[in-house]
Amino acid sequence: MSTEQPGAVPPEHPDRLWDSPEPRGSYDVVIVGGGGHALATAYYLARDHGITDVAVLEKGWLAGGNMARNTTIIRSNYLLEESAGIYEHSLKLWEGLEEDLGYPILFSQRGVLNLAHSLQDVRDGVRRVNANRLNGVDAEWLGPEEVKEVCPIVEVSPDARHPVLGATYQPRAGIARHDHVAWGFARAAAALGVHLIEHCEVTGVEVAGGRARAVRTTRGRISADRVALCAAGHSSVVARTAGLALPLQSHALQALVSDLLEPVHPTVVMSNAVHVYVSQAHKGELVMGAGVDACNSYRQRGAFHVIERQMAAALELFPVFARAHVLRTWAGVVDVSPDASPVVGLTPVDGLYVNCGWGTGGFKATPGAGWCYAHTIAHGEPHPLNAPFSLERFTTGALVDEHGAAAVAH
Amino acid sequence: MLLIPCPWCGPRDETEFRYGGQAHVAYPGDPAALSDEEWARYLFFRDNPRGPFAERWSHAAGCRRWFNAVRDTASGEIHAVYRPGEPRPVTP
Numbered sequence: 001m002s003t004e005q006p007g008a009v010p011p012e013h014p015d016r017l018w019d020s021p022e023p024r025g026s027y028d029v030v031i032v033g034g035g036g037h038a039l040a041t042a043y044y045l046a047r048d049h050g051i052t053d054v055a056v057l058e059k060g061w062l063a064g065g066n067m068a069r070n071t072t073i074i075r076s077n078y079l080l081e082e083s084a085g086i087y088e089h090s091l092k093l094w095e096g097l098e099e100d101l102g103y104p105i106l107f108s109q110r111g112v113l114n115l116a117h118s119l120q121d122v123r124d125g126v127r128r129v130n131a132n133r134l135n136g137v138d139a140e141w142l143g144p145e146e147v148k149e150v151c152p153i154v155e156v157s158p159d160a161r162h163p164v165l166g167a168t169y170q171p172r173a174g175i176a177r178h179d180h181v182a183w184g185f186a187r188a189a190a191a192l193g194v195h196l197i198e199h200c201e202v203t204g205v206e207v208a209g210g211r212a213r214a215v216r217t218t219r220g221r222i223s224a225d226r227v228a229l230c231a232a233g234h235s236s237v238v239a240r241t242a243g244l245a246l247p248l249q250s251h252a253l254q255a256l257v258s259d260l261l262e263p264v265h266p267t268v269v270m271s272n273a274v275h276v277y278v279s280q281a282h283k284g285e286l287v288m289g290a291g292v293d294a295c296n297s298y299r300q301r302g303a304f305h306v307i308e309r310q311m312a313a314a315l316e317l318f319p320v321f322a323r324a325h326v327l328r329t330w331a332g333v334v335d336v337s338p339d340a341s342p343v344v345g346l347t348p349v350d351g352l353y354v355n356c357g358w359g360t361g362g363f364k365a366t367p368g369a370g371w372c373y374a375h376t377i378a379h380g381e382p383h384p385l386n387a388p389f390s391l392e393r394f395t396t397g398a399l400v401d402e403h404g405a406a407a408v409a410h
Numbered sequence: 411m412l413l414i415p416c417p418w419c420g421p422r423d424e425t426e427f428r429y430g431g432q433a434h435v436a437y438p439g440d441p442a443a444l445s446d447e448e449w450a451r452y453l454f455f456r457d458n459p460r461g462p463f464a465e466r467w468s469h470a471a472g473c474r475r476w477f478n479a480v481r482d483t484a485s486g487e488i489h490a491v492y493r494p495g496e497p498r499p500v501t502p
Contacts, residue, residue, distance in 0.1 A: 305424065
């Protein structure tokens with residue numbers, strides 16, 4: 001076992017990482033959804049704000065939705081100041097998370113390349129590198145030969161169908177083991193007294209006198225001083241039960257893994273123009289993501305033609321993948337907002353909070369989103385880092401347009 | 411992948427179509443009279459149901475005409491297709 005492959009052998013686990021208590025009739029804070037963001041929110045609520053009377057309600061099993069369906073890429077190379085603020089805060093939390101949680105999350109800072117295939121891509125990329133540096137985010141612009149040095153398997157020939165004209169490079173970016181991240185947060189939150197309740201679907205949010213009072217669930221009614229939505233792709237569905245409309249559209253976002261390969265891919269490569277992003281998991285699978293399916297969907301599967309287009313692009317960029325086999329494909333349901341930025345903050349309903357609209361980029365934000373959301377819930381007002389991501393921005397027009405840096409077409 | 415029955419051409423593969431989002435979203439009758447909130451609703455808020463959804467498709471690689479469909483976003487099943495200007499049919 002080489003030292004370059006941390007996580008090739010999973011660490012030892014205790015028999016149980018968290019308890020499964022019966023839901024009580026009331027809590028200070030009820031978090032709707034049991035994914036990474038919800039677990040991180042619960043953890044920071046308990047650790048940083050002393051709010052431990054918290055229930056996390058999950059309709060399936062913990063972290064079995066998008067947390068189990070993403071491509072685990074972590075980066076903070078967004079264009080705008082608002083995005084750089086929250087994603088870079090998240091990246092800094094990632095860098096200390098293993099120690100914070102006392103649990104191995106296998107965070108591997110192997111860097112990310114965002115390829116440019118056209119003159120416009122080059123201009124956008126160079127602009128983004130400059131913007132990143134001004135915001136204190138590590139970033140470099142690489143020419144094709146330097147791309148080849150970082151990732152030797154990328155085809156940089158000028159004759160390629162999608163020639164690589166350069167790339168942005170963020171060395172501190174990387175990947176982590178998604179299950180371990182969720183388990184680490186769950187274990188730490190449960191140890192602080194948070195109730196993690198699985199197989200408990202929230203079917204409605206009760207609002208009376210302009211204030212959220214309780215949630216109705218498949219395991220009974222649970223009253224709450226504060227209700228925090230954290231339901232990713234299903235946020236529209238849950239919010240609607242509280243009479244709240246959200247500017248979101250839900251789409252299937254597909255990904256796949258190959259069979260196990262020798263270490264061939266040392267970094268993370270993303271190509272916005274051809275909609276493919278690839279890394280090699282600790283164990284050896286190539287993990288590849290695609291763009292979203294065009295039509296609205298709550299099915300956790302997507303259309304074959306999207307995968308086909310993605311694989312064609314991947315083969316152009318990585319001819320060496322021609323001999324790899326697809327082992328598994330899946331889709332997550334992502335909640336896409338009009339400006340490709342999240343919605344984190346208050347709602348017109350007192351005591352009802354939203355964390356949604358992360359679209360195709362929620363995983364990397366897991367610690368940062370949870371940290372900001374916990375602050376927002378604890379204080380009844382947003383932290384400066386998530387204040388720009390309010391629901392009101394769609395009325396005021398102060399959009400945070402991150403389509404270019406979101407890296408997936410949506 | 412969806413098999414979409416174009417009202418003019420019949421059932422064709424999803425790859426021939428472009429998606430147009432929610433159907434029956436009318437341009438404001440008196441745009442100058444809208445408040446900021448009403449503009450926000452018109453520009454940024456669309457229904458996003460888990461279940462039957464009336465939406466627009468264009469048969470981009472075929473007859474190139476727009477039409478409406480009622481599709482279940484949870485199952486993918488297309489309950490009905492109908493031409494622009496026709497009312498949304500009653501579906502099960």
